[in-house]
Amino acid sequence: MNRSEQGPVDILIVAVPETAGSSLYGMVDVLLAAGQVWQNLVSAEPGRPLFRVNIVSPCEAPFTCGNGIPVVPACAVADEPRAGILILPELWLGPDEDLHGRYPELMAWIRRQYAAGATLYSACSGAVMLAETGLLDGCEATSHWGYRELFSKRYPEVRFRPEPNLVFANSSARIVTAGGTTSWHDLAIHIIARHSSPGEALRVAKVYLLKWHDEGQLPYESLVRRTLHGDNVVRACEEWLAEHFRASGVIHGVVAQAQVPERTLKRRFKAATGSSLIEYLQNLRIEEAKRLLESGALPVDEISAAVSYDDPSFFRRLFKRCTGLTPSQYRRLFHPVLKASEPEG
Missing domain, CATH: 3.40.50.880 (Class I glutamine amidotransferase (GATase) domain)
Known part of the structure; x- marks a missing residue:
C-alpha cells in the first residue's frame, strides 16, 4: 500500500x-x-x-x-x-x-x-x-x-x-x-x-x-561581528583594524598603537572577541573581498591584491575556507547579473 x-x-x-x-x-x-x-x-x-x-x-x-x-x-x-x-x-x-x-x-x-x-x-x-x-x-x-x-x-x-x-x-x-x-x-x-x-x-x-x-x-554569514565586552584596549584595536586592515604590517601596527606587549594583547584580544588577532584581520579582509565581489566585476586577482593578499592562490583557499565557496562561485551567487569569466578556484 x-x-x-x-x-x-x-x-x-x-x-x-x-x-x-x-x-x-x-x-x-x-x-x-x-x-x-x-x-x-x-x-x-x-x-x-x-x-x-x-x-x-x-x-x-x-x-x-x-x-x-x-x-x-x-x-x-x-x-x-x-x-x-x-x-x-x-x-x-x-x-x-x-x-x-x-x-x-x-x-x-x-x-x-x-x-x-x-x-x-x-x-x-x-x-x-x-x-x-x-x-x-x-x-x-x-x-x-x-x-x-x-x-x-x-x-x-x-x-x-x-x-x-x-x-x-x-x-x-x-x-x-x-x-x-x-x-x-x-x-x-x-x-x-x-x-x-x-x-x-x-x-x-x-x-x-x-x-x-x-x-x-x-x-x-557575516565574518565580522562586534562582541560586547569591557576591554577598552581591545575595542580601540578593533576600531583601528577596521580602518587599516588593507595595509601591510597590520599586526605590528595594532600592537604599537595598543601600547601593551604583543603577547598580552593577543591574549586579551582572544578573551574579549573569541577570535585571534590574525583571524580577526583575515575576517575583515574576506568581508571586504565579499563586498567587492558583490558590487562589481573586478577580477579575483585584483580583489586579492586590494585586500593585501599578494598570493591569489592563498587568497582563494582562504576565501573558500571562510565562506564555503570559491570567489567565482560567491560572485555568481550574490551578483547573478555578472557572468564571471575568471577560472574556478
Missing part, C-alpha cells in the same frame, strides 16, 4: 506570539499543497493531500504572532494532540534572547511528543525552542548563524554547527534542525521527500520556485 492509500500524514506546527508568520504559514501552505498543486497544474486532475496540517499553541484562543499576523490555532497543548511530525518554525528572537522560563507546558508537551515517537523539525530560531526542551543536549544542531553565541552561552550541551542548512541530531534522524531564515524552504522539501517521495518534493519545489541551499550557511 502506498502513502496516498494510507491517507495524509498528520503534522502539527507550533505557534506562539514570538513565531514568524512567514515561516509558519509558508510551511502550512507548501505542505498542504503536496500531492495536489503539481497535479492540478500539469494534469488538470485533482490530486490527493499528502499531509494534514494543523497549528497548535499553548492556548486555543486566537492571537497575533510576529508583525501582528493573526493566528487561529486548531488546538492547544492541553488537548494533548498527537501527530507523527511536529514542526517548530522560526521565532522573532534577538541574538542574545532565549526562551528560559517561557511556555513550560509547551516544553513538556514537546518532550512527550518525542517520547511518543514523533519526529521533530525546527526551522531557523525554532531550534532555540527545541534547545530549551533539553532534547538537543548532547546532539548536533543548527540554526541561523547569528545564534552561534547564544547557543554557546545558554545551551552549551548542544553541539552547534552554523555551516549546514540541515543537521540530523542523532542516528535515528528523529530530530532535524534547519539553518537560516528561509531554511523552512529546505525543511519543507526534506519533509515532503522523506515522508512522501523525492519526486513529489521536486515537483512542489518547481511550482513554488523553492531552492535547495546546498551551499549551506557559510556564504551568508
Whole structure:
C-alpha cells in the first residue's frame, strides 16, 4: 500500500506570539499543497493531500504572532494532540534572547511528543525552542548563524554547527534542525521527500520556485561581528583594524598603537572577541573581498591584491575556507547579473 492509500500524514506546527508568520504559514501552505498543486497544474486532475496540517499553541484562543499576523490555532497543548511530525518554525528572537522560563507546558508537551515517537523539525530560531526542551543536549544542531553565541552561552550541551542548512541530531534522524531564515524552504522539501517521495518534493519545489541551499550557511554569514565586552584596549584595536586592515604590517601596527606587549594583547584580544588577532584581520579582509565581489566585476586577482593578499592562490583557499565557496562561485551567487569569466578556484 502506498502513502496516498494510507491517507495524509498528520503534522502539527507550533505557534506562539514570538513565531514568524512567514515561516509558519509558508510551511502550512507548501505542505498542504503536496500531492495536489503539481497535479492540478500539469494534469488538470485533482490530486490527493499528502499531509494534514494543523497549528497548535499553548492556548486555543486566537492571537497575533510576529508583525501582528493573526493566528487561529486548531488546538492547544492541553488537548494533548498527537501527530507523527511536529514542526517548530522560526521565532522573532534577538541574538542574545532565549526562551528560559517561557511556555513550560509547551516544553513538556514537546518532550512527550518525542517520547511518543514523533519526529521533530525546527526551522531557523525554532531550534532555540527545541534547545530549551533539553532534547538537543548532547546532539548536533543548527540554526541561523547569528545564534552561534547564544547557543554557546545558554545551551552549551548542544553541539552547534552554523555551516549546514540541515543537521540530523542523532542516528535515528528523529530530530532535524534547519539553518537560516528561509531554511523552512529546505525543511519543507526534506519533509515532503522523506515522508512522501523525492519526486513529489521536486515537483512542489518547481511550482513554488523553492531552492535547495546546498551551499549551506557559510556564504551568508557575516565574518565580522562586534562582541560586547569591557576591554577598552581591545575595542580601540578593533576600531583601528577596521580602518587599516588593507595595509601591510597590520599586526605590528595594532600592537604599537595598543601600547601593551604583543603577547598580552593577543591574549586579551582572544578573551574579549573569541577570535585571534590574525583571524580577526583575515575576517575583515574576506568581508571586504565579499563586498567587492558583490558590487562589481573586478577580477579575483585584483580583489586579492586590494585586500593585501599578494598570493591569489592563498587568497582563494582562504576565501573558500571562510565562506564555503570559491570567489567565482560567491560572485555568481550574490551578483547573478555578472557572468564571471575568471577560472574556478
